[in-house]
Amino acid sequence: xxxxxxxxxxxxxxxxDYIISxxxxxxxLDMKELAKYxxxxxxxxxxxxxxxxxxxxxxxxxxxxxSREQAPLAIINANISAVVAKSFARIFYRNCINTGLPLIExxxxxxxxxxxxxxxLQKGVLYNRSKGIEIAVTPLPDVMLKILSDGxxxxxxxxxxxxxxx
Amino acid sequence: MGKTIAExxxxxxxxxxxxxxxxxVAELDFIMGQDGTSPLAIQAFQEMQARRVFDPARIAMVIxxxxxxxxxxxxxxxxxxxxxxxxxxxxFYDIGDGVCHQLLPEQGHVVPGDLVIGADSHTCTxxxxxxxxxxxxxxxxxxxxxxxxxxxxxxxTFKFVLNGQLPAGVYSKDLILHLIGDVTADGATYMAAxxxxxxxxxxxVEARFTISNMAIEMxxxxxxxxxxxKTLDWVKQHSTKSFTxxxxxxxxxxxxxxxxxxxxxxxxxxxxxxxxxxxxxxxxAGTPIQQGVIGTCxxxxxxxxxxxxxxxxxxxxxxxxxxxxxxxxxxxxxIREGLIEIFLESGAAVVTPxxxxxxxxxxxxxxxxxxxxxxxxxxxxxxxGNNRAFIYLGSPATVAASVIKGEIGDPRxxxx
Numbered sequence: 207x208x209x210x211x212x213x214x215x216x217x218x219x220x221x222x223d224y225i226i227s228x229x230x231x232x233x234x235l236d237m238k239e240l241a242k243y244x245x246x247x248x249x250x251x252x253x254x255x256x257x258x259x260x261x262x263x264x265x266x267x268x269x270x271x272x273s274r275e276q277a278p279l280a281i282i283n284a285n286i287s288a289v290v291a292k293s294f295a296r297i298f299y300r301n302c303i304n305t306g307l308p309l310i311e312x313x314x315x316x317x318x319x320x321x322x323x324x325x326x327l328q329k330g331v332l333y334n335r336s337k338g339i340e341i342a343v344t345p346l347p348d349v350m351l352k353i354l355s356d357g358x359x360x361x362x363x364x365x366x367x368x369x370x371x372x
Numbered sequence: 373m374g375k376t377i378a379e380x381x382x383x384x385x386x387x388x389x390x391x392x393x394x395x396x397v398a399e400l401d402f403i404m405g406q407d408g409t410s411p412l413a414i415q416a417f418q419e420m421q422a423r424r425v426f427d428p429a430r431i432a433m434v435i436x437x438x439x440x441x442x443x444x445x446x447x448x449x450x451x452x453x454x455x456x457x458x459x460x461x462x463x464f465y466d467i468g469d470g471v472c473h474q475l476l477p478e479q480g481h482v483v484p485g486d487l488v489i490g491a492d493s494h495t496c497t498x499x500x501x502x503x504x505x506x507x508x509x510x511x512x513x514x515x516x517x518x519x520x521x522x523x524x525x526x527x528x529t530f531k532f533v534l535n536g537q538l539p540a541g542v543y544s545k546d547l548i549l550h551l552i553g554d555v556t557a558d559g560a561t562y563m564a565a566x567x568x569x570x571x572x573x574x575x576x577v578e579a580r581f582t583i584s585n586m587a588i589e590m591x592x593x594x595x596x597x598x599x600x601x602k603t604l605d606w607v608k609q610h611s612t613k614s615f616t617x618x619x620x621x622x623x624x625x626x627x628x629x630x631x632x633x634x635x636x637x638x639x640x641x642x643x644x645x646x647x648x649x650x651x652x653x654x655x656x657a658g659t660p661i662q663q664g665v666i667g668t669c670x671x672x673x674x675x676x677x678x679x680x681x682x683x684x685x686x687x688x689x690x691x692x693x694x695x696x697x698x699x700x701x702x703x704x705x706x707i708r709e710g711l712i713e714i715f716l717e718s719g720a721a722v723v724t725p726x727x728x729x730x731x732x733x734x735x736x737x738x739x740x741x742x743x744x745x746x747x748x749x750x751x752x753x754x755x756x757g758n759n760r761a762f763i764y765l766g767s768p769a770t771v772a773a774s775v776i777k778g779e780i781g782d783p784r785x786x787x788x
Contacts, residue, residue, distance in 0.1 A: 301511070
């Protein structure tokens with residue numbers, strides 16, 4: 207899977223209340239509606255700026271806080287193709303794998319707002335086209351690759367009825 | 373080579389001899405969902421084409437985040453939960469029963485040595501009674517409901533050795549805020565925390581829950597303690613289930629070990645807008661406060677209410693105060709002890725047992741520019757429903773002292 211898009215850059219410790227704020231998070235299961243408020247407290251213009259396929263790029267501990275899956279689902283429904291960060295909070299990480307939002311863990315110091323990125327998930331490589339550099343990506347463990355390649359945990363369970371990593 | 377508590381529980385529950393960083397599929401002892409996460413899990417359960425849950429006796433659903441419902445949309449989601457729980461025959465706690473993390477131990481659902489998941493990040497609370505419990509999202513919850521299993525990466529462990537005894541006016545909340553401030557919000561990411569030492573031994577089980585509850589605020593997957601005599605007595609009072617406590621081996625391997633002497637610790641406050649932005653009380657005392665909150669899964673237990681009431685007794689609050697007992701049982705006990713009367717006479721608003729204003733859905737959303745001091749576990753911008761408000765976190769004693777003064781105050785001034 208090849209992903210291409212522009213960077214929207216954030217800092218460290220972007221928590222789930224920033225991703226989808228307290229005012230909206232438990233109101234509805236309509237994720238298209240929730241997506242309009244993604245990152246609202248950090249950047250009120252965020253949703254209107256995003257073009258399909260763009261990336262969220264951040265520092266360390268992205269997604270810390272709540273276990274709400276509304277966070278990755280709202281990001282997916284805002285048409286973000288993947289989140290790139292130095293590190294992720296663990297529940298958010300699981301939720302992304304389970305809902306099928308690709309995560310890329312790598313050094314993000316050399317990625318700036320507006321840069322053009324290209325990611326080859328199979329090869330595990332990230333290219334920063336604006337800077338002409340290639341950045342090494344931490345590979346995903348097999349269990350997570352299996353769930354992602356099945357299309358998320360719902361599809362995995364539809365296929366096998368339970369966990370199947372053999 | 374010896375094992376940590378996390379490695380032992382995940383070895384037993386997966387039927388394999390595992391160590392840190394292995395990935396396992398393990399059998400779950402108990403599963404919980406609340407009203408912010410269960411509706412999406414029910415949707416995933418249906419999409420996964422499942423018909424029945426694996427074992428209704430090992431599942432609970434709790435309405436606590438928006439209880440009672442403040443909005444039509446939320447009422448609809450609550451109704452979906454009631455129908456699902458009814459059809460499947462699973463244990464259901466409705467509005468007013470309390471916060472999920474109070475109910476699971478209080479009602480005896482979880483016991484030492486258990487492996488538990490909950491679709492709420494503060495599920496790590498039960499680590500205080502030797503349970504490997506961790507927060508997951510809705511799709512993981514659905515997979516657990518169907519299969520009774522979940523995949524885990526066995527975490528490395530960060531051991532906190534806590535020496536000495538806390539001084540008067542300083543509580544387990546101050547201790548955990550201090551640790552989070554020291555190691556930062558991602559200091560234990562992907563790890564289990566193990567808390568040991570005489571400071572832990574000196575705390576009541578209720579006070580220990582506060583420490584395990586906030587393990588997630590340093591990024592940890594679990595916040596584990598060994599079961600001592602106090603734990604065993606507490607668990608036997610609350611549960612009839614049989615159990616086997618789990619101890620770490622003396623030669624267990626730890627990713628990190630940090631040692632602290634708590635005997636000179638002062639009251640601590642987390643400043644806006646991150647939990648690790650911690651300062652001793654002296655640095656923030658005098659900050660004007662418009663609203664105080666006592667309650668939540670961190671500090672809404674009977675001991676917390678007793679501490680707050682001992683300070684508020686015979687005094688009037690200058691700032692608004694909202695008190696949300698953590699469960700129906702806690703509220704009943706507080707009524708019997710006359711604590712609710714003390715709160716009401718001091719000028720507080722006492723609200724339904726549940727998450728109260730902590731998650732920003734109802735029950736006390738602050739207005740623009742206001743400062744709130746709360747016993748909760750998170751002070752993220754917008755957390756309480758207004759991103760132009762400022763949230764400080766402290767112990768029940770610090771919140772009580774602050775609302776009396778109308779500014780952040782040192783509870784040690786009020787010790788009787």
